[in-house]
Amino acid sequence: MKKIIAIIRDEKAYQTKTLLKSIGVQYIIDSHVRGRGKQKGFIRVPDGLAIFRRDSGVHLLQHPATESFIDISGQQIQIEKVSVSCFVPKRMLIIIAEDRDVSPIVDTIIRLNKTGRPGDGKIFICPIVYSTDIEDNDNVP
């Protein structure tokens, strides 16, 4: 058996769960996490001039010429350097599946969540040694 840990966009979680249910996945653990990847949590807006930071509701715009920040209300904030310590809200789905089911599940998650922009997420596949229903009384190997 395998454990599939998929870290995906927050807004795609409902669609993903619905689609996974339609291909026969019955048990999903879903939790709200925060994370970041190689891009360190920064999201470049399309004009390329500003860095959009999403961390616990704080939105900052950086202007490269002045090296200062303007927050949403229009006030100017002086910050010495850009902190990379920001985490983006993400959703973590944990699916326990048989070995033969791993490939279709991974394909489904990738097909729905792929947008081509940074922040799409990652999928990790880990081995599971043993699993049982709690109401069953069989012995642990």
Next chain:
Amino acid sequence: MKMIWAIIQYESTQMVIDALEKAGIHAMTRMDVTGYDVASGIPEGSIGYTDMPKSMLMIVLADNEVARAVKVIRNMVKASMKNHLVAVNHEKSRIFVTYVEDSYTIRTAETFADPESI
């Protein structure tokens, strides 16, 4: 490829993250959990507080970087202990390392069997 689950005290989370950044480890997932360790929370007379706030960091690294990351987390948690309340120090931190067989990046739909290029 290995996955590190570090369950640390809530108060030392930011210090650990900053230390990992200095060591060049940026990609991680954090989640807020509750739990208790061998000290069974904070005993208060006949009752005990067992839902201690903790942070869990999940980091996936190549095999040769795991020891360095564990060392960074351990050193920083120990260093941040000095700033904590006495009650918080009853609770221990834990680091678990598990296997990762395969890893996919959704943006490029690539799999990385090569642990060097996570």
